Amino acid sequence: MENEKKLLKPDPEDIKLASEAAPDDLKEKEKINLFDEILDWVESFVFALFVIILIFIFFLRIVTVDGPSMNNTLEDKDRLILTHLNYTPARDDVVVVNSTVLDKTIIKRVVGIQGDTVKIDYNVNKVYVNGEEISNEHIASTMINKSLFDSTYQTERNVYEYKVPQGQCFVMGDNRNNSTDSRTIGFVNNSDVLGHVVFRLYPFNKLGRVK
Numbered sequence: 001m002e003n004e005k006k007l008l009k010p011d012p013e014d015i016k017l018a019s020e021a022a023p024d025d026l027k028e029k030e031k032i033n034l035f036d037e038i039l040d041w042v043e044s045f046v047f048a049l050f051v052i053i054l055i056f057i058f059f060l061r062i063v064t065v066d067g068p069s070m071n072n073t074l075e076d077k078d079r080l081i082l083t084h085l086n087y088t089p090a091r092d093d094v095v096v097v098n099s100t101v102l103d104k105t106i107i108k109r110v111v112g113i114q115g116d117t118v119k120i121d122y123n124v125n126k127v128y129v130n131g132e133e134i135s136n137e138h139i140a141s142t143m144i145n146k147s148l149f150d151s152t153y154q155t156e157r158n159v160y161e162y163k164v165p166q167g168q169c170f171v172m173g174d175n176r177n178n179s180t181d182s183r184t185i186g187f188v189n190n191s192d193v194l195g196h197v198v199f200r201l202y203p204f205n206k207l208g209r210v211k
Helices: 002-008 012-058
Strands: 060-065 078-082 093-100 104-113 118-123 126-129 154-155 157-162 168-172 193-204
Touching: 002 118, 012 168, 060 193
Parallel strands: none
Antiparallel strands: 060 078, 078 193, 093 104, 093 193, 104 168, 118 126, 118 157, 154 157
């Protein structure tokens, strides 16, 4: 029995060595764990950045508003996000157009799509699509006929009517009196529409969805 107790009793020298070695062992483990954690964070960040880049390459783009033609909906220097994957122009969408006539990109609102008849009556400040009046909630001010529009489409004094061809759309700026749009440059090919504006990034006090 006494022999068993002697066998079970720890050696004082072993206890001393263990107590001296334990702190260093723990520190080494802490260093290894901290390095692994940092490495995991870096890997996660790189992966997230890669995903964001892919999203912007294949699904989204960032554009900047140039000029006042979309006031008061959008203003000069606003930063916008547009989506372009499999997009087809739809009425009332704010879109970015690669204008071959103006040789630059422009931001406008889709008023009519293929097959629509757009009627603009400057006498009463109204726009009709297929005989139905559209909302003026986005319009900055009362429309004025500056006699700069193609008279081919004029049906009576201060009234113009446009039949939108297949594969094209009719666009206008919300700031109707200060906008170069389909009234002067003609219909826009759907293939020239780069995408649909969905979100405003900047200025931050106007951050949010674009309608």
